[in-house]
Amino acid sequence: MPTAIQLIVGLGNPGANYEHTRHNAGAWFVSDLAKQTHASLRMESKFFGLHAVSNIGSDECHLLIPTTYMNLSGQAVKALSNFYKITPEQILIVHDEIDLPVGVARLKLGGGHGGHNGLRDIIEKLGTQQFYRIRVGVGRPEHSREVEDYVLRPPKKEERIEIDFALQRAEKVLPLIINGDMAKAMQELHTEKE
Numbered sequence: 001m002p003t004a005i006q007l008i009v010g011l012g013n014p015g016a017n018y019e020h021t022r023h024n025a026g027a028w029f030v031s032d033l034a035k036q037t038h039a040s041l042r043m044e045s046k047f048f049g050l051h052a053v054s055n056i057g058s059d060e061c062h063l064l065i066p067t068t069y070m071n072l073s074g075q076a077v078k079a080l081s082n083f084y085k086i087t088p089e090q091i092l093i094v095h096d097e098i099d100l101p102v103g104v105a106r107l108k109l110g111g112g113h114g115g116h117n118g119l120r121d122i123i124e125k126l127g128t129q130q131f132y133r134i135r136v137g138v139g140r141p142e143h144s145r146e147v148e149d150y151v152l153r154p155p156k157k158e159e160r161i162e163i164d165f166a167l168q169r170a171e172k173v174l175p176l177i178i179n180g181d182m183a184k185a186m187q188e189l190h191t192e193k194e
Contacts, residue, residue, distance in 0.1 A: 004180025005132065006086045007062040008033065008054075009077055011095040011118040013152075014067040022138040022163075023151040026094035026118075027065045029136065029167045034063055036171070041065065046083070048076035057175040062086070066118075073118040074125030081126070091131040092177060093122060094170070096151060100137030103162030105170040107134055107177065107186050115147070132177070134170050136163060 010030025011023075018024055034041045039054035041063065049066040062084065066076035081091060089109075095118055100106060110129045113119035123129050139159065141150035155163060169189060176185035 004090065004182075005061060005092045005178045006084070006090040007064060007077075007081060008092045008094065008174075009064045009066065009073075009122075011070060011073055011093065012065060013070050018152070020154040021152050022096050022155050023070060025096040025136040025138060025163055025167070026134075028164075029094040029134070029170065030063050030065050032167065033171060033174070039063060043067065047080040048072075049080075051080065056178050059175075059178045061178055071117040071121055074121035074123070077122050078125040088126050088128045088131040091126075092134065093119065093131060094134045094136065095119060096138045097135035098138060098140045098147060098151065100135055100139075102137055102139040102155070102159045103166045104137035105134055105166040105189060106137075107132065107170075107173075107182065107189055109133075109182070132182070136166055136170070138163060 008030060010026035012027030013023060034052050034054060037054040037056060039052035041050040041052045044051040047064060048068050049064050052063045054061050054063050062080060064076060064080055066073045068075050095116060099114060109132050113123055141147060173185040173189045
C-alpha cells in the first residue's frame with residue numbers, strides 16, 4: 001500500500017535575498033528535513049526546483065523546494081507530481097501563514113489560498129484544493145497593506161526561534177502524516193502549543 005504522503009514541498013523564493021525571509025518558512029522546513037534525514041537536495045531542472053528522496057521512518061518520500069518564484073510554485077509541484085504519478089491528496093505543502101501567530105503550526109487538508117500566491121498557483125496548476133498543508137504561523141503586520149513587505153522581511157530574532165520550534169514540532173509528527181494518520185498528527189501538533 002503506498003504511503004499517504006509521497007511529496008513534501010517547502011515554499012519560498014530563490015536566492016540569498018529571500019533566504020531568511022518569513023515567506024521562506026516552508027523552504028526552511030524542507031531544507032532542515034533533508035539535513036535530518038541525510039538526503040541531498042539537488043537542482044533538478046525538469047522539476048523547476050531542488051529535489052531529493054528522503055527516508056522518513058520506514059517510508060520513502062520526495063522532497064521539493066521550488067526555485068521558481070513563489071507565484072509560480074505550482075509549475076514545480078505539477079512537474080514532479082506528474083512525473084511520479086503522485087495525486088494531490090499525496091502532497092503536503094509547507095508554507096508561511098500570516099493568519100496564525102508566530103510559532104504555531106497547523107495541519108489541514110484543502111481550503112482556499114487565503115491570498116498566498118504560492119498556494120494560489122498550486123491550486124490553479126493542480127486544478128484542485130485537495131492537498132495537505134502545514135501552515136507555519138509567522139504573525140500578521142499591523143496594517144493589511146504591509147503584508148507583502150512583511151513576508152519578504154526576515155523575522156525578528158526571537159520570532160525566528162519561535163518559528164523554528166514550530167517547524168520542529170511539525171517535523172516530529174511527520175511520520176504520522178506520511179503514514180496517513182492525519183487525526184493523530186493534528187491532535188499532537190495542535191495541542192502541543194496554543
